[in-house]
Amino acid sequence: MPHSTASAASTSGPGAHAAGEAGPAAIALSAFLDGHPVATFVLDTAHTITHWNKACEHLLGWSTEEMVGTKNHWQAFYPKQRALLADLIVSGVDPAASEHYRERHKRSALIPGAYEDEDFFPNIGVSGHWLHFTAAPLRDGGGQVVGAIQTLRDVTERRVAENALRKAHDSLEHLVEKRTAQLAEANQRLEDDIRQRELADAELRRRNIELTELNAQLGMAQQQLLQSEKLASIGQLAAGVAHEINNPIGYIFSNFGTLQSYLGSLFEMLQAYREAEPHVADAATAERLRAMREGLDLDFLREDIPSLMNESKEGIVRVRHIVQDLKDFSRVDANQEWVWANLHQGIDSTLNIVSNEVKYKADVVKHYGDIPDIECLPLQLNQVIMNLVVNAAHAIAGERGTITVATGADDGGHVWLEVRDNGSGIAPDNLSRIFDPFFTTKPVGKGTGLGLSMAYGIVRKHNGAITVQSTVGAGTTFRVLLPVRHDKSPTEPGAPQP
Ligand SMILES: Nc1ncnc2c1ncn2[C@@H]1O[C@H](COP(=O)(O)OP(=O)(O)O)[C@@H](O)[C@H]1O
Ligand SMILES: [Mg+2]
Known part of the structure; x- marks a missing residue:
């Protein structure tokens, strides 16, 4: 071609x-x-x-x-x-x-x-x-x-079509790019949102845990408050009853003394009559007196009445003691005041109060040292002694045991008090927890788990220390160390200076 x-x-x-x-x-x-x-x-x-x-x-x-x-x-x-x-x-x-x-x-x-x-x-x-x-x-x-x-x-038509196509393609690409960017942005926002939600969630969970803990603490504090409230009201009640009984017992006791001396005089008078009896001239009168004397068994009465009187007096003295102990123990009047007091007096009255809890289980032996008076809250220390002694009695099961209460003073301005028992002892695992509020190994109704935590709190308030030594099967000794003089401590920031 x-x-x-x-x-x-x-x-x-x-x-x-x-x-x-x-x-x-x-x-x-x-x-x-x-x-x-x-x-x-x-x-x-x-x-x-x-x-x-x-x-x-x-x-x-x-x-x-x-x-x-x-x-x-x-x-x-x-x-x-x-x-x-x-x-x-x-x-x-x-x-x-x-x-x-x-x-x-x-x-x-x-x-x-x-x-x-x-x-x-x-x-x-x-x-x-x-x-x-x-x-x-x-x-x-x-x-x-x-x-x-x-x-x-x-080729105009083709070029135009091509151009249109390219434009469409370009705008499509642009659109895709835009959409992709939008999607990425939305995705980013979503991720941020999720992250924030996760953070908020974690924060919420943390707060929840905190609140739960706080709630538990509040519950404990409330229980403790309730318990001390209960003890305080029992103390108040006891003090009120003691006060009411104290008066009548007081005059019964003093009247009793008078009554005894009157009776003595009467018996002297009777003795004089008895001795004058043979000299009664009228035989009928003399016979009536003799019959009456024998009928009444006056000789027996003369022996029995004084012993009855003595027994009753003993009883009254005991009631007076109990009332005094109750008053001493409660000391509602001196509730929150720092006073100089003798520990032995508090121990004695407390032992009397809890004797019912103790006397069927153990003998109480006292080893009192020579201790000075200490500046303290006596009612609260009585509470400590009571909690320790009751715990000691609870620890003794089966054979009759011994609870020894000992006191003493050291050279460093402290007195100490020990309550020792030969009971069950404390398992080593429990030893670190016994002062925790609500820790108890006793069945429901018997133990609250508050006794030792209260004792710990009171001793701390006195700037003292409470320690424990225990051998399972051999017994336990609680030792409380207390300063003689109460130093206004950081635990009581509001306390006035002496
Ligand atoms: N002398 C003790 N001998 C043996 N265990 C004791 C003695 N004192 C305290 N415990 C133990 O410490 C726990 C806590 O005592 P406490 O706080 O007084 O509460 P509670 O007597 O109500 O159980 C007791 O449940 C007991 O297990
Ligand atoms: Mg107890």
Whole structure:
């Protein structure tokens, strides 16, 4: 095909076109080109247009008559003269060396020496057109270039579609990017939210634990308060009862003394009558007196009445003691006052109070040392002694045991008090917990677990110390150390200075 067109090109010229083709092949070429729907023009080696087909006329708006035989083909495309691809082929210039085509041209894959190019031409048509060029050399039989043929296809629609597609693609990509960013942001927000929720959750759980602990502490404090409240009211009640009994017992006791001395006088008088009896002159009267004396068994009465009186007096003395102990123990009047008091007195009255709890289980042995009075809260110390002694009694089961209460003083201004038992002892595991509030090994109803914690608190208030030594199966010793003088301590910040 290139060969036949080459020979056609060599014989055709401007004149030939105007005058008609010489041979059937040339005619065939011109007709062929006109019948061909692709816009096509042909240049000879002098860059003169030899063919400009109908499709070209139609596409570019320049007629065949205007173009053939001229070198004005550039006018159809550009405002200024410049080489087209076909011109470069005819000149033997590689488009790669041309400033206009360097960047855009492509070598044809099918035809050697042919090139392709695509460009936009704003001057063609109303709003410009995209054209795709193909330019190929025309060669003679010897392979010599004798011209060039260039075709142009209108690819505007494709380019527009491509552009629209690219735009759509771009906007889609943009949209995807935007959406991705939005999603990432939302995701970030969600993660932040989750993290914050987790933090809040942890905080809540921590608070809850704190509150639960606080609640437990509050419960304990309340129990302790209740317990001490109960003890205080029991003490008050006891003190009230003791006070009421104290008066009548007082006058019974003093009347009793008087009664005893009156009775003594009466018995003396009776003795005098008895001795005067033989001297009664009237026999009937003397007989009546004798019968009455024997009937009443006056001799027995004279022996029995004083012993009855003594026994009763002993009883009254005991009642008086109990009442006094109750009063001493309660000391409601001196409830919270620091006073100088003797420990032995407190121990004695307390032992009397708890004797009922102790006397069936153990003998109480006292080893009192020589101790000075101490500045203390006596009622509260009595409470300590009571708790220790009752615990000691509880620890003794089965065989009768011994509870030893000992006191003494050291050189460092302290007195000490020991309550020792030969009871069950305390298991080593429990030893560290016995002072905890509510720690008890006793069955419900028997133990509250508050005795030792209260004792500990009271001893601490006195700036003293309480220690324990115990051997399982052998017994336990509690030792309380108390300062003689009460030092206003940091545990009582509000206490007035002496
Ligand atoms: N002398 C003691 N011998 C043996 N165990 C004792 C003695 N004193 C206290 N304990 C132990 O310490 C626990 C706590 O005592 P306490 O605080 O007085 O409470 P409670 O007597 O109500 O149980 C007792 O349950 C007991 O196990
Ligand atoms: Mg107890």
